[in-house]
Amino acid sequence: MTTTVVWHPACRKHYGGAGHPERPQRIEAVLDVLHSPDLEAMITWVEGSPAGRTALERVHPAAYLDRLEAMAAQGGGALDPDTFLGPSSWESVLASAGVAVGAVERGIAKGGGTAFGATRPPGHQALATQAMGFCFVNNVVIAARHAQALGCARVLIVDWDVHHGNGTQALVEADPTIRFVSMHQYPWYPGTGAADERGVGNVFNVPRPGGLPRATYVRDLLAAVDSALTGWSPDLLLVSAGFDSLAGDPLGEFTLEAEDIAHWTAVLRERMRGRPVVGVLEGGYRLDRLAAGASAHVRALA
DSSP states (O other), rough: OOOEEEEOOGGGEEEEEETTTSSSSSHHHHHHHOGGGGGGGEEEEEEOOOOOOOHHHHOOOHHHHHHHHHHHHHEEEETTTTTOOOHHHHHHHHHHHHHHHHHHHHHHOOOOOOEOOOOSSTTTTTTTSSSTTTTTHHHHHHHHHHHHHHHOOEEEEOOOSSOOOHHHHHHHHHHHTTTEEEEESSOOOOOOTTTTTOOOTEEEEEEEEETTOOHHHHHHHHHHHHHHHOOOSEEEEEEEOGGBBBBOOOTTEEEEEEEEHHHHHHHHHHHHHTTTTEEOOOOOOOOOHHHHHHHHHHHHOO
């Protein structure tokens, strides 16, 4: 078995300023580890295409996208204290969303296959009209809406980034065709994701403090996934794969190891019973841990 890794060279172009943790070396670390000789036989590489307006506007209003594009053309600027749009960032934003879309297409085309989108910048904290948390457009929701346009009526999104995917939740919480499971450090940035935030019964938050035993996080996320799957059968699983949930990340306090990522991925594939499973890169800011997590996830997808 093999999995597909979708990437785009423009994902390297975004630059958030000196010392910013969401730096170009992140995507280099991921691509480098996935090009390891021992992974060669497991991966089919596909260069994605930048996302078009049709895909983007299923999630974000045209006026917001126009504003980002014009801002980049004028040299960029700060959108919030953590999120800076550089002069080449818009190319990366389009490439990143396109990579997520391409990964979904590959997973669906393979008839229940798997794929991983090496996206950068990340997306799960982007709201419909607001960039935040290093995110400009919401890659995973763009991918979900694209999948629905291709006939996957019901989509499950599982987010194990250490930060709550507040943008993803806000974009889907009124739509019962998408269910969202998020395990995240709480209370922690961005301050959302309490257990009683249930949307229309389609949101399953698992807020946990840092420093718990690994097994607790592993168990509690899978329990929430099982709750989301009770009486409901998705056509596609999307994973917001944030590797800042691994022990040692400078922006989180979870204790997970790469083996836990592999275990989660394997169990999620079992739960999906041959339906497509697609990972989309989110956070991860210590390069060695990021690489280890991405490698474990992709190996388990293959």
